[in-house]
Every structure is written in C-alpha cells, then in structure tokens.
Amino acid sequence: MHYTGTIWRPPYEASSLLLQAAAGCTHHKCKFCTLYSDLPFEFRMSPLEEIETDLKEAKAQLKPWGQDRISRTFLTGANPFVLKASRLIEIAGFIQKYFPGNKTIGCFSRITDIALKTDEELSELQKAGYDALTIGIETGDDEALAFMGKGYGSEDILAQCRRLDEAGIRYNFFYLTGISGRGKGKQGAQATAHICNQLHPQIIGASMLTIYPDSGLYQEIQKENWQEESEIEKYEELKALVKHLDIPLWFGALGASNPIPIEGTLPEDKGRILSVLEEIIEHVSEEELQNYRRNLRHL
C-alpha cells in the first residue's frame, strides 16, 4: 500500500479500509500542528493508478477474511476533501469497483475544503457515498482560530457545516483543548459549545494541546506572545465544553494527548462525564498531568 509518512486516522475509523488519496496538508499553517512534518513535501495528491493499485492489493489481502466485510473506506491525508468533486467521485467509483459492499467514504476535511464545492457537488458527493467527514474545527473561539492561523472563523464553520447538513453529509468534529491559551480556556469552550449547538456533529473528539519544539506555537511562547494553559485549566475547559453542549452526540477524549480517557453519549452520560472531570480536577495533581505530557514523545 502506498502509505506515506505517519498515517493519522480518528479512533472511530479503526475498522475502515485506509486508502491514501492524498498525503500532507494543503494549509500547513496552524501554529500548533506538527502532524505532517515527517513528509518531504507539503501536499501530494495520489495518482489514480496508485489508488487503483492499492485497492487491488487490499482486495487480495482481505480475500481470506471476505472482502464484503469492508463497508467503509477512510481516505488518508490531512484534507483529501480538498480534491475536486470530480476526482473524489472517480475515487468513489474505484472503491465501488473493488469493494462493491462499501457503503460510505470518510476523510478529514478542512472547513475551507467544503467552501470550494458547490451545493450541487456536495449533493453528488453524498450520492457517491461521502459521509461522516472528520473536521478539525479545533474551537469556536475566533481569537484562538485567528492567532493559530486556522484560516477560517466560527461563522465559516457554521456556514459550511450547514451546507453539509443541507447535502445530507454527516460530520464529526475534533476539538483541541487548550487552544485558547492561559486564562481563556472556559471562554473558548463556551464559544465552541455555542457553535456546535447550532449544528449537528455526530461525534466530538477532543485532543489536548501538546506543544512540540518544532511548532510555530513553541516559537510564539519563546517570544512571550502566548501562554499555555495549565493541565488543570485544560480539564476545566473540557468540563465547560461538555457542560454547555446541548445537542445529542458521542463525546470522546481518547487519543494519547488525553492523560485520562473519557467517553460517553450526550445527553445521557453528561452527568457522569462531568463527575469524572470534576474528580480529575479535584484529585489529580498538576505535576502528575504535566509529567504525562512531558513524556509524550509522539501524539
């Protein structure tokens, strides 16, 4: 399989067929991000021949287990949804050719990738199987989005996700706990809940900000332009997010960046999740949490 560099996928895509449609990120400007820095280029679109070769190989390898068990494919790369709709539909056609039982196709998408598509194209992509996109909105806090260089604001999140709603394409969000900076965590979480409550994410997955020395954010800290939240403030922030969310969804803080895994369905598990967060804030020391993060060599 043509996998280039570290392959990132959301935890809930563990049973999906991982197919490389692109590698790297077209944006490459978020100050906190070091995810695709192991690639020798910023972004590369996989040639169709390469995608077809990978599908053939996957089909051959999966044959003993029954290829019809593949019902979902996840296109790898930081934002394959940036590809032209016609290209994405061609890829869907290839997936159908080799895995006729495949029902849906997911991938990471930037808010700006959705903006590049017309309403008609979004509708065609939905018909071709594109569903449950994962969007790293990170936050609904406009000040943090601008400072970190995300390249869009909260109004764009609202506008583009409403277009997905309209097209019938479901979506999941990634939230980045700690992105607002010291003293602003709760406020950022409230702003995010306010945005999410107007939309229909199926899942919100939370990661915790972990700053590596090769990031732009590390340089900003050295220049005293930005201060990191304490680990306890990050948990206060997460608590504020869960508390203010009033839409049904599955919430998870499960990746390695979260020292203590938390998950549950809202609204049913809201009380339990808030109690767990409260317990952490009360009983786990800042030092212990900082130690965890210091020793986190890789996300």
Ligand code: SF4
């Ligand atoms: S956070 Fe996402 S959009 Fe931003 S640079 Fe990293 S991969 Fe690209």
